[in-house]
Amino acid sequence: ARLFLFASRDFWFEVPLPFFLRSPSCVGLGTEECLLESDCNNGAICGADTGICENINPGGGCGGLGLDRVIVGAVLGGYIILYGQ
Secondary structure, three states, X not given: OHHXXXXXXHHHHHOHHHHHHHOOOOXXXXXXXOOOHHHOXXXXXXXXXXXXXXXXXXXXXXXXXOOOHHHHHHHHHHHXXXXXX
């Protein structure tokens, strides 16, 4: 049981949690018009051909926090270092 609990914790920190923290929120995706990247929510880009806010990864989900990659790495790394001590 202990092996299962530790393995599941590691799995959640390595796979779904970074995706959730980096994916954009669903608000405005596919509906809001944009001219620049800054017109869209964090984690979304302005489509060059459509002029509408889109997800960075085609087929990717939404509903996350839209944090930058460096921030996600720092938060998860800091948590694992402090929690593992």
